[in-house]
Amino acid sequence: MAVVLLRNTDLIYLPDHGFVGEEGALRILPQITRGIRRIDISHNLLGSAGTLTLFKGLTTIRSRYSSPDLGLGIWGLTEVNLGVNSLDDAALDGVLAYAKKDGFLQRVLVQGNIITFREGLDSMMNSLNSSRIRSLSLTNNPSLDPDGVGRFFDKLVCPNLSELHLSACDLPTKVADSISQFLRSDRSRNLEVLELNGNKLGSRGVEQILDVVEVSNFSLRVVGLLANTSMEPSIVSIDDDVGGGGDENRSGNLNEAQAAYGRDMELRALEYQVHTRLPRLLERNRVLTKRARRAASKILAPARIIINARVPSDEETAQRVIEQISSGTSSSTPFPLLDLPEEVVHLIVRSIGGDDRALSEGQWARLRVEAGDRGSLARNVRMRQERMRGKGRGDEREVMRGLKEDWLRRGRWDRWEEDSRRVG
Incomplete structure (x- = not known):
């Protein structure tokens, strides 16, 4: 399949080109010229081996294009899209290790992969925190381990990160603790966009996050919390005479009514937090920042x-008075x-x-x-x-x-x- 290089841009566009593993990476590398600053190789099958090979090659290319002999200054990528490429933790570790050295790289998209945050998280965070990445998208990585996500937020101190996308990652309510602690700290000062749509934080998790935003966080301008119904069972007390008939039938009706009532209350709570409270807080942040x-x-x-x-000296004051008298002008003191x-x-x-x-x-x-x-x-x-x-x-x-x-x-x-x- 032919390489598509968009004319008059610095983008090489290679989605869904059938690049597989190390062989696919070796086919991509020759297309990276010095005029390229952004690459989109989403929807391929590079996997861990292919991704590591690709970024080792990019490191060599960067060194070659930045040679003092060229006299053209340092070369680097500004954006990399690796969405839907079967990337795992080792692959992400390799991407971030490259980002740590390439100060131009500001946007990394690794959505739709199989990243878990179970392996090599310390190495990943060291690289991320040392990088100049401004936007990181981990959207649609449902394999993310909730405990790993918690450690991710505990270790996140990246001073340049302004956008973090974690939508559709099946994050449960308990992850809200680590997110809240991060948003409460000065480490989140430069974060402006936090996307958490389509998770399972529930009304309790959403409320916990917004409680922290209200009291401690004044930098966020975009927060995505849509579609966050929790899968945790709700315990709701209602009258015992719901339903009717025998004990078994009454018990079944009671459980069904409790579940329906719990779902309704959950949706009502989320509706208020997301559509009423959140817009007010974001508008407050906008006004205060301005x-x-x-x-x-x-x-x-x-x-x-x-x-x-500095205060005029006595000589300077005297000279000014003499000049005013000589010119016949006067001025107020x-x-x-x-x-x-x-x-x-x-x-x-x-x-x-x-x-x-x-x-x-x-x-x-x-x-x-x-x-x-x-x-x-x-x-x-x-x-x-x-x-x-x-x-x-x-x-x-x-x-x-x-x-x-x-x-x-x-x-x-x-x-x-x-x-x-x-x-x-």
């Missing part, structure tokens, strides 16, 4: 001016802002953002340090010049947007922090 980002952005420039200003106590000056600067409750004490402390660093402005100018190199004037807005995003993330002003939460 407040923090806007306040930090508005404060920086005036903070630099005021914090780095400026407010002696810098004569105020330092803590008062800082309160005034903080209020410049128009929302003095938007930043936590930690965020405000970091912003003061940034504003007082006389070299930071020069560094920002150099970064702007470097990113504009080889670009036209039309790219300037995008470059500036990227610099601002990097600045907000670097100073951790891109999210609402818990101790900044206020009523109103």
